[in-house]
Amino acid sequence: MKRQRIFLTTCLTVCAVLFFHARGYSQRPAEWERTVEAAKKEGRVVIGIPASAELRKALEAGMEARFKGIQLEMVPGSGSVVARRILDEQKAGVRNFDLLISGAPTPLGILAGGAAEPLEPFMMLPEVKDPKQWWGGHIWGDNKSTKRFIYSFQAYLPELIWYHSDLATPEELRSYDDLLKPKWKGKIGFLDPRIPGGGQAIWAYMRLVKGEDYLKKLVDQNMQLSNNQRQLPEFLAKGNLALTLGLSYYQFLPFLKAGLPVKPLPTPQEGTNATTGSGSVTIIKNPPHPNATKVFVNWLLSKEGQETFGKAMGQPTRRLDVDTKWMQEFGVRAAKDAISVEQYFKQQIDLEDKFTTIWEPAGELAKKLFK
Numbered sequence: 001m002k003r004q005r006i007f008l009t010t011c012l013t014v015c016a017v018l019f020f021h022a023r024g025y026s027q028r029p030a031e032w033e034r035t036v037e038a039a040k041k042e043g044r045v046v047i048g049i050p051a052s053a054e055l056r057k058a059l060e061a062g063m064e065a066r067f068k069g070i071q072l073e074m075v076p077g078s079g080s081v082v083a084r085r086i087l088d089e090q091k092a093g094v095r096n097f098d099l100l101i102s103g104a105p106t107p108l109g110i111l112a113g114g115a116a117e118p119l120e121p122f123m124m125l126p127e128v129k130d131p132k133q134w135w136g137g138h139i140w141g142d143n144k145s146t147k148r149f150i151y152s153f154q155a156y157l158p159e160l161i162w163y164h165s166d167l168a169t170p171e172e173l174r175s176y177d178d179l180l181k182p183k184w185k186g187k188i189g190f191l192d193p194r195i196p197g198g199g200q201a202i203w204a205y206m207r208l209v210k211g212e213d214y215l216k217k218l219v220d221q222n223m224q225l226s227n228n229q230r231q232l233p234e235f236l237a238k239g240n241l242a243l244t245l246g247l248s249y250y251q252f253l254p255f256l257k258a259g260l261p262v263k264p265l266p267t268p269q270e271g272t273n274a275t276t277g278s279g280s281v282t283i284i285k286n287p288p289h290p291n292a293t294k295v296f297v298n299w300l301l302s303k304e305g306q307e308t309f310g311k312a313m314g315q316p317t318r319r320l321d322v323d324t325k326w327m328q329e330f331g332v333r334a335a336k337d338a339i340s341v342e343q344y345f346k347q348q349i350d351l352e353d354k355f356t357t358i359w360e361p362a363g364e365l366a367k368k369l370f371k
Helices: 002-026 032-042 053-066 079-091 106-112 176-180 198-210 212-219 231-238 249-257 290-300 303-313 325-330 341-347 352-369
Strands: 044-049 071-076 099-102 150-152 161-164 188-191 224-226 243-245 262-264 280-284
Touching (some): 032 044, 032 290, 044 053, 044 079, 044 290, 053 071, 053 249, 053 290, 079 099, 079 106, 099 106, 106 150, 161 231, 176 198, 176 212, 188 198, 188 231, 198 243, 198 352, 212 352, 224 231, 249 262, 249 303, 249 325, 290 303
Parallel strands (some): 044 071, 044 099
Antiparallel strands (some): 099 280, 161 243, 161 262
């Protein structure tokens, strides 16, 4: 009798497992497998990505393991440069790029130029489409005008000031005002705030909380401006600079791995902006590899894809099923771990609603002050 009960319990357990396994697969859209096969026939997907070797390697390995036969052709670079190339090609009738991964403001220019495709129809898998899987639901970079072209999959409080630990200490840099000390004159590197990116983001936030007179004094510090996202981290790591503004974790990753004395500065007392970082994805109009684009977008926005992207970039996802607390070691706080959704929308400055009122005016001021 005891053996019969054990046998019956085992059968019921197996049946339950098989039922829920089958149920999970039945929830997957029926056309998904056909899309994957069509994507393999297309053979590749062309993506603009941030200038990160770690990200390129991680995406290649992740897609290769999951979808053999779909090659990733990635074009790394600053978002503004890649976006300009996309727009130029579209105007010339050239269809090369399928999608762009960048900061939220960058694709607004692509959208304005009529070169973006609605993204929502490309979301196929239930775990991607379900807003309950995402902190804050679905958040769109174009949150004022169109709302469905630029999907923002990250949200966090960034670490945009880094220091050389032999040349500076957090104790002497508690406030943005401390950047004006004579000690730092000629020793600050700044990712060019005249160009959309991390440099313009922190410049815009400082304008918001400190005002334009403060920024004029900061310019007098003879900062070293550059749009070279490899050169500035190298200068800091070598001690040629004591501080950098506008650069984030992934740009310092090679130097962190090498054990060099570069560290993120704790958040200044005036706080910091909330951002999507490099975590926005935009489909380019009439993508030449539409099925491969669908497969990549759904993998990117899946739990696995978001874990892969986050580990490579050190930027936290909004997916609720992905652990992001480990990033606090590097001065990065995921919005979902640190603030409320309401606070996020108050502190963010790179979605469309704030971009036009806060970010753009700051960029125009930077062009006037840096000649």
